[in-house]
Amino acid sequence: QKVSVEVLAHLEHLALVDFRDLEGVERLQKAIQFADQLHEVNTDGVEPMDSVLEDRWCLYLREDDVTEGNCIKELMENAREKVEEYFVAPPG
Amino acid sequence: AAMKDGLRSQVSAALKEGRVTPTELCQRCLALIKSTRFLNAYITVAEETALKQAEESEERYKRGQPLGILDGIPIAVKDNFNTAGIETTCASNMLKGYISPYNATVVQKLLDHGAVLLGKTNLDEFAMGSGSTDGVFGPVRNPWSYSKQYKEKSVPKSHSEDEESDWVITGGSSGGSAAAVSSFTCFAALGSDTGGSTRNPAAHCGVVGLKPTYGLISRHGLIPLVNSMDVPGILTRCVDDAAVLLGSLAGHDPKDSTTIQDDFKPFELPNLTDVSKLSVGIPKEYHAPGLSSDILALWSKAADLFRNAGAKVVEVSLPHTCYSIVCYHVLCTAEVASNMARFDGLEYGHRSDMKDSTESMYAATRREGFNDVVRGRILSGNYFLLKQNYEKYFVKAQKVRRLIANDFVKVFRSGVDILLTPTTLSDAAPYTEFIQEDNRTRSTQDDILTQAANMAGLPAISVPTALSERGLPVGLQFIGRSFQEKQLLTVAKWFEKQVQFPVIQLEEVKRHDSGVFQHQKSASFS
Numbered sequence A: 001q002k003v004s005v006e007v008l009a010h011l012e013h014l015a016l017v018d019f020r021d022l023e024g025v026e027r028l029q030k031a032i033q034f035a036d037q038l039h040e041v042n043t044d045g046v047e048p049m050d051s052v053l054e055d056r057w058c059l060y061l062r063e064d065d066v067t068e069g070n071c072i073k074e075l076m077e078n079a080r081e082k083v084e085e086y087f088v089a090p091p092g
Numbered sequence B: 001a002a003m004k005d006g007l008r009s010q011v012s013a014a015l016k017e018g019r020v021t022p023t024e025l026c027q028r029c030l031a032l033i034k035s036t037r038f039l040n041a042y043i044t045v046a047e048e049t050a051l052k053q054a055e056e057s058e059e060r061y062k063r064g065q066p067l068g069i070l071d072g073i074p075i076a077v078k079d080n081f082n083t084a085g086i087e088t089t090c091a092s093n094m095l096k097g098y099i100s101p102y103n104a105t106v107v108q109k110l111l112d113h114g115a116v117l118l119g120k121t122n123l124d125e126f127a128m129g130s131g132s133t134d135g136v137f138g139p140v141r142n143p144w145s146y147s148k149q150y151k152e153k154s155v156p157k158s159h160s161e162d163e164e165s166d167w168v169i170t171g172g173s174s175g176g177s178a179a180a181v182s183s184f185t186c187f188a189a190l191g192s193d194t195g196g197s198t199r200n201p202a203a204h205c206g207v208v209g210l211k212p213t214y215g216l217i218s219r220h221g222l223i224p225l226v227n228s229m230d231v232p233g234i235l236t237r238c239v240d241d242a243a244v245l246l247g248s249l250a251g252h253d254p255k256d257s258t259t260i261q262d263d264f265k266p267f268e269l270p271n272l273t274d275v276s277k278l279s280v281g282i283p284k285e286y287h288a289p290g291l292s293s294d295i296l297a298l299w300s301k302a303a304d305l306f307r308n309a310g311a312k313v314v315e316v317s318l319p320h321t322c323y324s325i326v327c328y329h330v331l332c333t334a335e336v337a338s339n340m341a342r343f344d345g346l347e348y349g350h351r352s353d354m355k356d357s358t359e360s361m362y363a364a365t366r367r368e369g370f371n372d373v374v375r376g377r378i379l380s381g382n383y384f385l386l387k388q389n390y391e392k393y394f395v396k397a398q399k400v401r402r403l404i405a406n407d408f409v410k411v412f413r414s415g416v417d418i419l420l421t422p423t424t425l426s427d428a429a430p431y432t433e434f435i436q437e438d439n440r441t442r443s444t445q446d447d448i449l450t451q452a453a454n455m456a457g458l459p460a461i462s463v464p465t466a467l468s469e470r471g472l473p474v475g476l477q478f479i480g481r482s483f484q485e486k487q488l489l490t491v492a493k494w495f496e497k498q499v500q501f502p503v504i505q506l507e508e509v510k511r512h513d514s515g516v517f518q519h520q521k522s523a524s525f526s
Helices: A005-017 A021-038 A072-077 B002-015 B022-035 B047-062 B105-111 B148-155 B160-167 B175-182 B199-205 B238-249 B293-308 B321-342 B359-370 B374-387 B385-413 B439-446 B451-456 B484-501
Strands: B040-044 B074-078 B116-121 B186-193 B208-209 B231-236 B279-283 B311-318 B418-421 B462-467 B473-479
Touching: A005 A021, A005 B374, A021 B321, A021 B374, A021 B385, A021 B439, B002 B238, B022 B040, B022 B047, B022 B074, B022 B116, B040 B148, B040 B175, B040 B451, B047 B116, B074 B105, B074 B175, B105 B116, B105 B186, B105 B231, B175 B186, B175 B199, B175 B231, B186 B199, B186 B208, B186 B238, B199 B208, B199 B231, B199 B462, B199 B473, B208 B238, B231 B238, B238 B462, B238 B484, B279 B293, B293 B311, B293 B418, B293 B462, B293 B473, B293 B484, B321 B374, B321 B385, B321 B451, B374 B385, B374 B439, B385 B451, B418 B484, B462 B484, B473 B484
Parallel strands: B074 B116, B074 B186, B279 B311, B279 B418
Antiparallel strands: B040 B116, B186 B231, B208 B231, B208 B462, B418 B473, B462 B473
């Protein structure tokens, strides 16, 4: 099945990246076709895997202590448009 | 042959005894970088800071207080690691001119050990690719293209075209790092590995490429591609050096919550002599379609090598191997869609002049900043993450991932200690041939033997084994159990000793512009 025009537009809006041309759309079609091979695999009763470290349970929350910061100047250095301590975006 | 002895046994002693100084090493590497510029391995050369670091190292050696084996050692870092005060581009227009405000943890660790950071190496844009041909700074050339070994075997085309059109790719995406190590411009380099990006170019460039267990080395400061698979990779000229690098990099990082909390103890590799207690598994599915006959022969020869030395060599099965690439395709594009969302032109990186609205500025910035490969993956990823597709593609892929990971668990539980497989399907392709297929097709083909280790988070290493019929390097891969790097590297080191991979014999290359490539003997110091 081909991807509908509505979905293509929706994707461009979500991704904030455009397909640019027919080649871009075809690339997506091929990618979907390729991914469809997944459905050949029987995954009944299989849990999705988020992380290979799930057994070790290493994802943790640390204490809410301030350990670093006060680096506004460094963080602003790479921004092209700024005013005082604000990043500037076009209105609208 | 001296270059093979490596950091621990050769270089460190020479530095301590004053037979060579850190500044001499640094200067020689910088000179070699200049004369091998045509390889396009480096994006940025940090000459001033490197020399300063070398001088500081020299002071420490004079005082008799070097920081360790890595003190004064010139290294290179792939350009997707943040390096404070040095441009970090990811070979993309999106980050041209971006000066990192901080060091990635692995970079900081190397500097804390006294290493000398020579520069940032070239890659495929945002590490997406298997050729190191798709970055904005152009492709990286494999140093072996200019080796006596390759030239002897190749049929010369018209005389004037000889060096220009014949060159072969490095593989990718850490091609710059692999080329840098292979051409002696540094002693070790950092790469990254998400689907094989360290092991693939290592195999093509005749160097050692280590992919550590996921969670062993911090990813803080490594510009992410796939958070659940990315790892920093290590490229060196011998296995022992990889162990040295690993020792300085591994361990918990409070800034990366996906690093394990266990204590890591750096280790020296024993000189294994008896492999009779070792069980080596040969996964039959890795005899993949398209595997070249010379690599198949080398793989078989390697299995015999272990068998004849008394090891137990058994055929095993990893039945879901063939789905690994499809699974990767979905999970990778999904995570990429998320990770690339941060590039909007506001806080850093390229910003479009478009002023109509915030959204149009974002869209224009991303259109201008990303190449087709990156944009294609973002769009695909967003497709798979759409509400109507989420279960069908993303969650499905996560389930298949578990099946792939379980395949390995079953095999290792059956008594196998280590797996032996090829790293790539063939030796390095000529650039002109490689670019005839698009990036996604190539990645699909080339990642097939390396990708599953990333899915399962397992450690894997590519060891240079022999030269192909075309005179180019071929590497074989060992895959180990989670966090069993010591065993993995010990076996790899034994294998390396058995195969005695030849040293690259780089020829003089007369260039139109300048820079005669000096015979590599000048880069050794023994």
